[in-house]
Amino acid sequence: MQTSLLDRLFSAGLLIDTGVDGLYGRGGAFEDVIARFEALIGRHAPDATPEVIRFPPGMNRAHFEGSGYMKSFPQLAGTVHSFCGCELDHMNLLQCIAEGGDWTEGQKATDIVLTPAACYPLYPTIAKRGPLPEGGGLFDLQSYCFRHEPSKDPARMQLFRMREFVRIGTPDEVMAFREDWMERGAKLIEAVGLDVELDTANDPFFGRAGKMMGNSQREQKLKFELLIPVTSAANKTACLSFNYHQDHFGATWGLETADGEVAHTACVGFGLERIALALFAKHGLDTADWPADVRAALWG
């Protein structure tokens, strides 16, 4: 029987099984590849200096609600709940756990929701500062993100890291940013010896209404993805995405350009685990055996 990529990653200690599909520990060699790749992203980035912000993997629930995420992706969201009861509730809770019952029923929603994409906490934060300066804003983000989609496919994790650059400004500024990164992204991936294919894409919007949102997104070419083979050469995996949100986040959060217009936004997102997986799938599970040019690009 052929062992799956996931099993081989477990055996090599690159990923560590936790008993939950899509929730894995990472070994040192895996983390090293991600760190080296992130440094390479920095070397391929344009000269403009972004403002670096690191949010934790949880965001303000009010900001999450305001973002409209539940309109589009209710099936992917994860909320943080905690025990908020009295001592008697605690006793009942322990008894329920001991009996194998559903002890989570009494848990209450906290003010924290797991971050669904690295840029979600950014927009309300920037809106709070007031109108953008002349020339708009450029931000460098990275966060663990959560999406509830358990799978045996190692490229579909429930908790994974997303590195993002976000541009906020006029339509021309954000479109130019996205065009520029589509070229840079392809060069970056080619530099580490991976095959790339750029294609229009849509987000996994929920239900039939979502089918319409997805078709509309494709028709307007709002989302492009760089597809790279990970588990299959036929069904490639999106490892980078280039998104133009038009005025969606600008109008939602009241982001304004220096001229008082509703700001447009665009982002480029790197699926860091997916890129690492593509590298291990292509070049082998031992980084010492990777081709010299790939090693030189990553380790210098």
Next chain:
Amino acid sequence: MSAVEAIRSIVAKHGKLPVDVATLQDDADLYAAGLSSFASVQLMLAIEEHFDIEFPEDRLNRKTFSSIKAIAEVVTELSEDQQAA
């Protein structure tokens, strides 16, 4: 009420347009008039309910909802098909 009139009133109620729907011609571009992706989804669901039809997936696109006239044409076609079925 004709299909066009019914669609016009549904657009007025669910389209969340920044302009008065009464000022729009039947063939006016609804997206140019400010129809958002999300409002077009609510419009789609309201039209399905009113006419008791279901848009097939290949019709769930911007072209179908591009104008009152375009919506009416698809509704008429689907009403005939889905009654015949």
